[in-house]
Amino acid sequence: MAHRLRPEGLDFVGTAPVRLVFSREIAAAPDAVFRALAEDVPGWPEWFSAVASARPTEGGREVRLRGGTRFEESVLAAKAPEVYAYRVDVTNTPGTRAWIEEWRLAPAGTGTRVRMTFALDGTAAFRAVCRLVRPGVGRAFGDAVTALDRRLAG
Numbered sequence: 001m002a003h004r005l006r007p008e009g010l011d012f013v014g015t016a017p018v019r020l021v022f023s024r025e026i027a028a029a030p031d032a033v034f035r036a037l038a039e040d041v042p043g044w045p046e047w048f049s050a051v052a053s054a055r056p057t058e059g060g061r062e063v064r065l066r067g068g069t070r071f072e073e074s075v076l077a078a079k080a081p082e083v084y085a086y087r088v089d090v091t092n093t094p095g096t097r098a099w100i101e102e103w104r105l106a107p108a109g110t111g112t113r114v115r116m117t118f119a120l121d122g123t124a125a126f127r128a129v130c131r132l133v134r135p136g137v138g139r140a141f142g143d144a145v146t147a148l149d150r151r152l153a154g
Contacts (some may be wrong), residue, residue: 027111035080035153
């Protein structure tokens with residue numbers, strides 16, 4: 001059953017009880033990466049294998065993951081080409097209380113250093129599960145960013 005989450009602001013990225021932070025350098029330029037993140041929302045399933053569908057909505061996005069997890073999100077920051085962040089407003093993920101994802105992009109030579117932060121809060125069980133799934137989420141992030149880099153090169 002879907003439920004509404006606490007409406008945190010961007011400062012939550014630095015203060016959340018659970019923070020999962022991943023980074024990787026890719027060859028694509030920051031502008032191209034930003035456009036893929038912020039402007040080509042329907043294209044996410046083509047490079048992020050966990051995403052079954054994504055579509056823009058007024059002020060946000062609606063995302064469905066493989067396996068049935070759903071998110072209604074509000075975009076909190078879209079500052080090209082440096083940051084793209086969104087807050088999960090509604091999800092069917094049990095035990096969740098607050099969730100923000102922030103993508104930070106920085107030049108790295110001729111490419112981009114991509115850093116993604118999951119800022120999370122929820123029940124004790126939810127927080128424990130988040131810590132347990134960290135390695136898998138990190139692999140999914142790495143695979144997605146690598147696939148995005150290939151897509152942008154093609």
